[in-house]
Amino acid sequence: MTATAQCDLHWGSRIFGPRQPVVMAIVNRTPDSFYDRGATFDPALAFQRVDDVIAAGAEIVDIGGVKAAPGVEVTPGEEIDRVVGFVAAVRARHPEVVISVDTWRAEVAREVCAAGADVLNDAWGGVDPGLADVAAQFGAGLVCTHAGGQRPRTRPHRVHYADVDADILATLVRLAERAVAGGVEPTRVAIDPGHDFGKNTWHSLAATRLVPRLVDTGWPVLMSLSNKDFVGESLGRGLEQRLTGTLAVTALTAAWGARIFRAHNVRETRDTIDMVSTVLGDRAPVRAVRGLG
Amino acid sequence: MGDAETGDRLPLSLSAVRTLLADGVRAEWRSIAVSAPAAEAVALGRQLAAGPRATALVVAGDGSARRGPKAPGYEDERARPFDAAVTAALAAADVASLADLDPVLADELLVHGRAAWQVMAAACAGGAWTAEVDYADDPFGVYYLVARWSRR
Numbered sequence: 001m002t003a004t005a006q007c008d009l010h011w012g013s014r015i016f017g018p019r020q021p022v023v024m025a026i027v028n029r030t031p032d033s034f035y036d037r038g039a040t041f042d043p044a045l046a047f048q049r050v051d052d053v054i055a056a057g058a059e060i061v062d063i064g065g066v067k068a069a070p071g072v073e074v075t076p077g078e079e080i081d082r083v084v085g086f087v088a089a090v091r092a093r094h095p096e097v098v099i100s101v102d103t104w105r106a107e108v109a110r111e112v113c114a115a116g117a118d119v120l121n122d123a124w125g126g127v128d129p130g131l132a133d134v135a136a137q138f139g140a141g142l143v144c145t146h147a148g149g150q151r152p153r154t155r156p157h158r159v160h161y162a163d164v165d166a167d168i169l170a171t172l173v174r175l176a177e178r179a180v181a182g183g184v185e186p187t188r189v190a191i192d193p194g195h196d197f198g199k200n201t202w203h204s205l206a207a208t209r210l211v212p213r214l215v216d217t218g219w220p221v222l223m224s225l226s227n228k229d230f231v232g233e234s235l236g237r238g239l240e241q242r243l244t245g246t247l248a249v250t251a252l253t254a255a256w257g258a259r260i261f262r263a264h265n266v267r268e269t270r271d272t273i274d275m276v277s278t279v280l281g282d283r284a285p286v287r288a289v290r291g292l293g
Numbered sequence: 294m295g296d297a298e299t300g301d302r303l304p305l306s307l308s309a310v311r312t313l314l315a316d317g318v319r320a321e322w323r324s325i326a327v328s329a330p331a332a333e334a335v336a337l338g339r340q341l342a343a344g345p346r347a348t349a350l351v352v353a354g355d356g357s358a359r360r361g362p363k364a365p366g367y368e369d370e371r372a373r374p375f376d377a378a379v380t381a382a383l384a385a386a387d388v389a390s391l392a393d394l395d396p397v398l399a400d401e402l403l404v405h406g407r408a409a410w411q412v413m414a415a416a417c418a419g420g421a422w423t424a425e426v427d428y429a430d431d432p433f434g435v436y437y438l439v440a441r442w443s444r445r
Contacts, residue, residue, distance in 0.1 A: 070362070070367035070368075071362070071367075154366075154367075155365045155366070155367070156365070157358055157365035157366060157403065157435075158305060160305075
């Protein structure tokens with residue numbers, strides 16, 4: 001199997017090289033997401049979060065209006081109300097930041113792109129084929145995710161894959177190629193194996209081990225690991241205690257060539273990937289004088 | 294009996310039973326699709342009943358996976374009453390109630406055991422049974438039932 005080289009990733013006005021891993025900061029516009037539980041539902045707190053994560057080194061903010069877990073229905077109209085105005089305000093306030101919106105709905109995608117979003121983060125893996133068309137129409141970026149065919153906001157229940165590695169690889173390549181065939185710029189597409197989405201912990205661990213082969217497809221690889229159940233189950237850690245496990249997988253997959261890290265804990269993720277880059281020789285130490293003075 | 298799959302693999306339910314069986318137990322495996330029509334379950338049950346009297350039947354199937362906000366299938370308010378009715382039927386060796394379980398509702402509630410219980414009901418019809426429910430709970434959001442019927 002031949003490997004395809006990684007290329008520059010063009011998101012918004014930014015160009016991220018293959019050896020330049022980036023942090024995508026999670027900014028939820030929900031009252032009930034699993035980790036932050038409404039911490040940034042209040043707009044003032046949300047704007048503060050955006051300021052804070054950019055200061056902490058995030059190149060991208062990923063704005064989401066609907067929690068991934070099951071719960072009270074959020075209609076497209078409500079989702080639009082939660083995110084569109086916010087996207088426009090963030091765009092005005094931070095012209096350089098890459099704005100990603102986490103949605104599975106084409107109608108939401110249309111509104112957020114019109115308001116200035118640069119990337120559509122399709123976490124449920126193309127359930128609405130119109131969403132990639134919106135990316136093409138607006139020249140926006142797209143994240144293609146493996147979600148095991150689950151309907152949005154459902155939990156996996158006794159999911160079985162004959163070959164989970166093959167399923168993830170084939171699905172992601174198919175989604176990426178379909179997007180490009182539909183007019184999305186190839187330099188704007190990334191792939192995400194979708195930890196915990198349509199997967200139990202065994203599947204998520206396999207998806208993690210698959211990262212080198214995902215990198216070999218040539219598509220930039222996005223890791224969305226932050227505080228997820230596969231980390232909690234691996235270590236026996238509750239929701240508030242998964243940062244270390246998350247960073248361990250972050251470091252491992254960064255060393256393997258994953259490039260975009262979607263995270264709640266931005267400063268810690270920034271330090272982790274920067275340390276890996278420095279070890280690999282892709283980044284210089286901030287200041288190396290010890291023993292050299 | 295539980296979720297039927299193609300190929301050589303046993304479905305999940307029967308794989309679980311296999312790991313629990315002691316060494317040296319001779320077993321035959323039959324599976325029936327979770328959504329199989331009741332008539333198919335009855336036919337299989339009668340076929341089993343026509344076999345040797347000394348046979349023990351191990352029936353593997355679960356109750357609803359929609360018992361609450363943390364359940365795999367989230368919450369459906371019909372789940373607990375459905376499971377309670379199944380539990381009562383198993384506790385009373387109530388073959389008729391098991392045979393009457395609504396397949397459409399069972400599917401909606403992610404009840405994987407409905408067809409298997411209907412096989413059991415058909416296999417046990419006409420017999421006199423002493424029933425015991427040993428366990429009925431949902432530690433992971435899916436309703437697990439353990440019951441024993443002994444011929445009187």
